[in-house]
Amino acid sequence: MKIINKLNLFSAVLASIMMLIGASSYALKGNGKDVPKIGSMIIMSGLENPWDIAFTNDGKAMFYTEKTKGLSVKTGSGVHALYGIKGSSGYADKGDDLYADGQAGMLGVALDANFKKNRTLYLYSTSTKYRGGQCKTNFERCDGNIVMKFTVAKDFKSVSNRTDIVKDIQYKPFKSDQPFGGPGAHNGGRIRIGPEGYLWVGTGDRHRGICPQDNSLLCGVVLRIDGDGNPHPGNKIKGDKRIYTYGHRNVQGIDFRPSDGRAFTAEHGPWHNDEITALVNGGNGGWAPEQLVGGRGKCPDEYCGYEPQQMEGVTPAIRAAYMPMSDTRFKDLMPPAWNNNGYSQGTGSAAFLKGSNWGLYEGRLAAGIMGIGFGGSPTGLRIDIYDIADDGLSMKSVIHMPIESKRFRGLRMGPHDNALYATTDEGEIYKISAQ
Ligand SMILES: [Ca+2]
Numbered sequence: 344m345k346i347i348n349k350l351n352l353f354s355a356v357l358a359s360i361m362m363l364i365g366a367s368s369y370a371l372k373g374n375g376k377d378v379p380k381i382g383s384m385i386i387m388s389g390l391e392n393p394w395d396i397a398f399t400n401d402g403k404a405m406f407y408t409e410k411t412k413g414l415s416v417k418t419g420s421g422v423h424a425l426y427g428i429k430g431s432s433g434y435a436d437k438g439d440d441l442y443a444d445g446q447a448g449m450l451g452v453a454l455d456a457n458f459k460k461n462r463t464l465y466l467y468s469t470s471t472k473y474r475g476g477q478c479k480t481n482f483e484r485c486d487g488n489i490v491m492k493f494t495v496a497k498d499f500k501s502v503s504n505r506t507d508i509v510k511d512i513q514y515k516p517f518k519s520d521q522p523f524g525g526p527g528a529h530n531g532g533r534i535r536i537g538p539e540g541y542l543w544v545g546t547g548d549r550h551r552g553i554c555p556q557d558n559s560l561l562c563g564v565v566l567r568i569d570g571d572g573n574p575h576p577g578n579k580i581k582g583d584k585r586i587y588t589y590g591h592r593n594v595q596g597i598d599f600r601p602s603d604g605r606a607f608t609a610e611h612g613p614w615h616n617d618e619i620t621a622l623v624n625g626g627n628g629g630w631a632p633e634q635l636v637g638g639r640g641k642c643p644d645e646y647c648g649y650e651p652q653q654m655e656g657v658t659p660a661i662r663a664a665y666m667p668m669s670d671t672r673f674k675d676l677m678p679p680a681w682n683n684n685g686y687s688q689g690t691g692s693a694a695f696l697k698g699s700n701w702g703l704y705e706g707r708l709a710a711g712i713m714g715i716g717f718g719g720s721p722t723g724l725r726i727d728i729y730d731i732a733d734d735g736l737s738m739k740s741v742i743h744m745p746i747e748s749k750r751f752r753g754l755r756m757g758p759h760d761n762a763l764y765a766t767t768d769e770g771e772i773y774k775i776s777a778q
Contacts, residue, residue: 379702379777383746386764386774387417392443393766395533395692395753397452399459402759404499406464407772410448413437414466416499423500426493428468435501438491440472445525446547447488447514450532455570456540462495463570464502465542467532469514472507478516481551481644484560487514488530490544492570508572509585513562515549520643522654524550529593531562533692533753538604541567541575543587545594545608552633552646555590558582563630564589565597565608565622579625588677590628592648592668596693596754601706605735607680609693609710613648614720615659616668617683617690619708621735626677629669637672639665658719659685680731681738688723689714694754696728698761701777704728709744709763711751724748726765726775746775 387393392410405417406425413427413434427434428441428449441449447469455463470489478485490509493502515528529547537543548554548563555563559582567575567587574584582589587606596609606622620628632648634641642650651657651665669679683690693710701707708729716722725748730739750768757764763775 376702376705379700379704381745381775381777383773383775385771387772388770390770392768393770393772395451396755396764396766396772397454398758399454400758402757406452407766408449408452410450411443413449414452418499425502440470441468442471443469445527447527447530451534453534453536453542456536464493464495465534466491466493467534467544469527473510481515481517481519485514485516486511487516488512490534509544511561512546513549513554513560519550521550521646522649531594533595533597535597537606538599541569543567543597543606545597547593548630548632550646555630558586558589563591565591565594587624588622588626588628590630592630595691596710598694598708601695601697607693607708609690611689611691612668612687613666614687615663615685617687618668618679619681619729619731620677620679623677627673627675629667629673629676631670632666678736680735681729686720687714688712688720692752692754694756694763696763697756700761709754711754711765713750713752724750726751
């Protein structure tokens with residue numbers, strides 16, 4: 344009996360030691376941080392396709408775009424409508440060359456890193472100004488998207504000195520035989536300032552098969568440029584030196600990991616394989632929807648992005664094998680960190696969560712999921728939080744943010760309060776707080 348008791352005591356001590364080890368390794372896993380309490384509230388509503396947001400560092404001004412109207416700013420003294428598209432009313436000024444159609448319109452907004460001193464704001468929009476005679480069919484280059492630079496007045500009531508710093512981002516002018524095939528499809532539009540103060544611009548393939556792999560064109564790429572539209576001197580691309588990465592489908596999410604400044608994109612897949620990708624200077628996203636390559640035949644309107652069989656009814660795996668989001672034939676491929684287990688649920692805008700108030704989630708990436716649920720994919724309509732491996736090549740975990748279901752279009756961290764702000768296709772701007 345004594346021996347058994349001693350054994351029991353030994354077991355109990357051993358179990359206690361194991362628990363201690365277990366507890367400490369658990370704490371290490373969480374980096375000593377807890378799961379935060381997350382709450383959300385609507386701070387603006389009744390907007391028309393709000394698309395993107397940008398804050399001054401003190402948080403006292405929140406600029407936002409409405410895709411079908413223009414640029415406005417919310418300040419302590421109220422909302423000021425600053426710069427509208429053609430046909431808009433109530434704006435202090437407008438551009439008669441700017442317009443909206445389908446996914447195109449007034450999209451990304453960003454403030455210069457030295458905004459406090461230079462009052463410079465950047466804006467991405469669709470424009471007729473530089474098209475010339477190019478856009479008679481879908482098979483010409485059709486320069487129909489631009490990036491503008493403005494000076495914001497001290498009182499935030501107007502903008503001036505419009506300068507068009509990028510004039511040649513391609514645009515889809517006509518409907519084609521593709522799902523969601525109207526004008527303005529796959530129009531990109533997210534713009535962000537990187538850690539060095541350069542401007543990053545995400546563009547879309549505009550349903551043109553040759554676009555993403557042709558580096559003389561600015562469709563299906565990410566640009567890294569200065570405030571005058573010149574290339575970053577370190578861009579390694581072979582082709583148009585403004586390009587940082589190419590081979591993308593439709594970049595609507597770009598942000599920079601706080602721990603190392605590395606750029607990541609979030610992209611919506613074509614009924615398969617949404618992707619989060621760590622960018623490599625000069626790298627290839629591996630999207631190549633042109634016809635007559637890799638065993639492909641001719642595709643409708645020379646665009647194979649939805650092949651085979653165009654519409655629903657093909658399992659994502661078969662479609663992915665025919666038309667991969669990241670084609671491993673390319674030697675300069677940037678493999679995605681995550682591919683949504685082969686599904687497409689509409690991964691769009693993205694922002695890294697900053698601030699210790701996010702607890703265990705600090706430094707993880709949040710992305711809006713906009714999928715409406717068809718083709719065998721579960722519905723999206725949420726924000727997910729991604730824990731990306733340090734090397735950017737795999738995903739440690741993905742969780743759903745515990746907030747209401749919406750079509751979250753544009754995500755941006757508030758620099759003043761470490762809250763996450765998000766526009767919705769339902770016409771709102773959300774503030775999502777963690778503590
Ligand atoms: Ca890819």
